[in-house]
Amino acid sequence: MKFFIDTANLEQIKEAQDLGVLDGVTTNPSLMAKEGISGDENVINHYKAICAIVDGDVSAEVIATNYEDMIKEGEALAKLDDKIVVKVPMIKDGIKAIKYFSKKGIKTNCTLVFSAGQALLAAKAGATYVSPFIGRLDDISTDGLGLIEEIRLIYDNYSFPTQILAASVRNSAHILGCAKIGADVMTGPLSAITALLKHPLTDSGLATFLADHAKAASK
Numbered sequence: 001m002k003f004f005i006d007t008a009n010l011e012q013i014k015e016a017q018d019l020g021v022l023d024g025v026t027t028n029p030s031l032m033a034k035e036g037i038s039g040d041e042n043v044i045n046h047y048k049a050i051c052a053i054v055d056g057d058v059s060a061e062v063i064a065t066n067y068e069d070m071i072k073e074g075e076a077l078a079k080l081d082d083k084i085v086v087k088v089p090m091i092k093d094g095i096k097a098i099k100y101f102s103k104k105g106i107k108t109n110c111t112l113v114f115s116a117g118q119a120l121l122a123a124k125a126g127a128t129y130v131s132p133f134i135g136r137l138d139d140i141s142t143d144g145l146g147l148i149e150e151i152r153l154i155y156d157n158y159s160f161p162t163q164i165l166a167a168s169v170r171n172s173a174h175i176l177g178c179a180k181i182g183a184d185v186m187t188g189p190l191s192a193i194t195a196l197l198k199h200p201l202t203d204s205g206l207a208t209f210l211a212d213h214a215k216a217a218s219k
Contacts, residue, residue: 001179002056004187006167008035008046012190013053019193024056026109026131026167026187028087029063044080051081059109059129061087062097070097078106085109085128090118095125102126109165116150123155123162129185134178135168144168145177152182172196 002023005016008031016022037046047060062073070093074086085107088094098108109129110122122130132151134144151164166178169188172195178186
């Protein structure tokens with residue numbers, strides 16, 4: 001399973017990259033705003049900065065909600081770097097845009113997916129990635145991981161090449177759940193990734209080893 005980090009924070013991206021397990025980055029207008037990035041030129045330069053750090057795909061979201069403007073924005077984003085994946089919302093014009101980009105060989109990420117039917121349409125249109133938001137579904141007492149299972153079954157039934165990118169991942173339990181189901185990618189915060197490192201028995205075991213070493217060295 002690929003690990004993407006869901007942020008526009010360059011320091012967090014560098015930390016995840018240095019850890020050696022990062023496969024890509026996902027961003028959106030909200031994450032850009034959180035980092036104080038505004039204005040077309042600043043946003044473009046920030047995408048370039050992200051691409052300079054990571055080796056894998058970087059999802060860059062269009063702001064437009066109509067077909068013509070999505071195409072214009074998406075083509076401009078795709079020209080920034082070969083790593084750019086054009087992130088398109090799950091709406092009617094978004095599906096049309098994904099089909100257009102697919103024919104042009106431009107990678108896409110269909111975002112704001114909350115049902116298996118939406119994921120099926122995205123795959124039919126040729127999306128590179130589909131992003132079901134499992135955390136937001138959990139927030140409304142709906143089974144987010146259950147949606148990943150449904151999409152996995154449908155995609156396997158018909159050998160769709162579209163990759164399931166589990167989004168809105170909140171914690172390490174989400175990551176492990178997605179891994180068990182067979183999501184192709186997960187994207188979440190750095191805290192969820194680093195939480196996989198932690199176990200109390202690892203900590204206590206290491207403390208014991210170091211204490212024993214110190215005792216032996218002092219003899």
